[in-house]
Amino acid sequence: MTWLADNWETVLTLTWRSLYLAGIPLVIGFVVSIPLGWAASRWSWSYPAILTTTGLLYTIPSLALFVIMPVLLGTKILDPVNVVVALTIYTVALLARTVADGLIAVPDDIAQAATAMGYKGVRRLFGVELPLAVPVIAAGLRVAAVSNVSIVSIASLIGVSQLGDLLIDGFNRVIWGELLTGIVACVLLALAFDAVIVLGTRVLTPWLRVQGARA
């Protein structure tokens, strides 16, 4: 506790860095996975192709992906962009599947009713199908968020500074206060992401609450 009292400013700065290093990939990954998931749900031949490719990328361990990035992107090894791109890849790998499965799970009669009411193409996707798939997509988003926060701390091993620095420094200098602060801060950050997503889902799916109240 004394360690935290003396160093809270550092902890805040590092938490902020973790927040955006984990958060930016979550947002970009989400945006990318919507067209990918939609394509996989629309044409059944593309489903295995898209999901096998993203699944293969997800298989690559994070530390390995971080250090391979400079070869692929031509960046410097210390560049935070490596971490952002690697985490975006993981996020897309997780979400492309949930978006596809969520869209496939939209009942046919609803899609047909929407078409009959004049919803077509992109408007049907954003106006009817995606909103109905929100609970499924949100579940995937929660997994991706928690996963990103945990993986981001590993970026300290390649010199990209964020909360993981507290873990490494606390271990190297045997400062339990610092190590435990780092662990607790990571867990709290993961819980914060989770809470925001759960809240967002509630706001976006008012019909689920109405059903719940009637039941």
Added chain:
Amino acid sequence: MINSIWAWFTDPANWVGEDGIPHRLLQHLEYTAMAVLLAAVIAIPLGLWVGHTGRARWLVSFANSVRAVPTLGLLFAVSLWLGPKIRGDLAFTIPSVLVLAVLAIPPLLAGTYAGIEAVPPAARDAARGVGMTSGQVLRQVEIPNGLPLLMSGMRSAVLQVVATATVAAIIGLGGLGRYLIDGIALGDYPQTAGGAILVAVLAVVLDGVFALTQRRVVSPGLTGRRVGGRGKDSRSVSVEAEKPLTDAAPAPVARG
């Protein structure tokens, strides 16, 4: 850059001895096997029990919530705590393998439980109806039906362990992670990238092996795959076999 990585791979000095690629690869596989076996011995019976009896479901959600703990922090904390109590090289190995096993438990437990839970109640009732005992229902109905999800959990666990074993090189564990951690410390990029490529290939190959095993051990009754297909319409059969397996593909799992 690519040339220097190639040079690292083709240097004969990197293929022999304690620090050679074959030895490091073998070590990595050993740690992975130890950790996954240890986790399986704990998580599979526990998952079967929770799924079969419907009791203590909180165990599964508790194990899942452990995933929010950063793997790096867990490695450091356990190694600082246990390391000084153990003598010799084991001071590095035991804490690491323990953490790896702990990380493999949530996906295995969740997969086993979800597999048993997802067995259609009608199948369970029918089994009881024909006079099967509780143990027979578990062995002959629930386990075979739950196998696809159990195997998915196994795949996630193996990937998690392979990835974390790489990171564990920072607390002195051997295996392929040594190339990455030592390479970064020395500023030797070809070695770092070479190690990374090896780890990536290992993960992809292991996952492939488990995917094939999954296909083999799952009952044809579940996959629609015919035993000893007659070749004539083998194409449509293989397409059918594909579908249920993709449905049972790994539930998304957080990992570090």
